[in-house]
Amino acid sequence: MRESFTAVLERNRTLAGEFATEPYEAAWAAEARWFVRTLERTGTGTRMRVTTQVSPDGLHWCDLDAEREVAGDLASWESSGFGGWLRLKGTVEGGPDAGAEAAAKVMIYLALKS
């Protein structure tokens, strides 16, 4: 039987501006899939963009792949070749005419499998 674990890295958390999820150890896993549930968006034209990052040590981070936009209620993508650590960095920003209130309340899941 393969091992698996779904980590809830952010739960019902309101993100605004720049953010990064807490470092998560994933060396045991051969597969990794992200799910971002957006529970609520506030502000006009609010957009959430994220980049998957990897690290040799949980302290120093670089991009694994290109930035992507998280649209809709549930977005998902796979990460591969990630080594021992994973996190998401990203931004939640409003459109050109938006005020400072742009925010997104999200659940961020990392589904890992050996």
Added chain:
Amino acid sequence: MTEPASERSLAAELRRADPALSRFNPLDRILVHDDFNTGTHGWIELLGNYDGHGNLDTVDDHMRDFRPPQLSSCNFFDVGTHGAMSGTYALKVATRPLAGHTGVAIRRLTMAGRGRVQFEAYLTFKTEAASEENQAAGKAGAGPWDANLHPSEQQFGAFTIATDICDGVRYHCVARYLNTDVENGLRREWVYPTVPEPTPREHFEGKIKLPPTADFTAPDPGDWKPFGGPQELCYNEVPTKVNWHYVRWVIDTSTRSNVELQVNDTVHDMRDVPVPPYDEEYGSLQNLLNFYVSVRTHTDVRNFLYLDSVLISVDW
């Protein structure tokens, strides 16, 4: 606890012959033996209760963010993968880099009897190493380095092993290693709470509302009292060396009491350490037997508790 082979039972002999079990001293019946090379074994983040709609806004502020446990290879910037005591992986509970933040992993069982219950583990505790991003070297608790004591040791707050038990009466047996006080001064002693843990129902009833970084086990530092005398553990100088400590903690559910806590070569008599019960009754919890471990930082630096392996045994 060493006795001649001629006086040991066949069961004890078989356990002793198994390297994974011979490092433990189980009571008669083993309920749980968790080796984290084979998954998380039911250890999961504690989360406060929520309403019938699944609306997580109804979770108490101080019980929203206890962080998911990690299967850790004990991987560090300087030496790479340290590995665990058994194989490569340990269960890691991590805080956020926020003073007062607590990480909690819980394991949920029920009781098929009453009597002695023993929690054993090989564990260790570390502070996150400093980096440009986390700026740990400049956070509260940091200080000079003398090539022996490392400033990161003063940035580790506390770890706790505890229970949540209900036999009609609900109570928590709790033992906490208080490495530093909230001013980041070294304490290095075991403490226990003199009050029961605040519950979501008490918040619901308007009796208490706690902020996000409140100490959920007992919020007032004045409600923690020392027992057993000071005990220095083996942090081992820097934040990237992992030395495993043997912990054996015995409680008695027939008397709702603590018995003793062994940590490496020291046994702390806990028979006089009180266990405060709740005055009120709680439903839905009959025979509840939960164990949790928590780690709490007293500065804006991540703190980690690692469990190599856990064994829970009973005498019923």
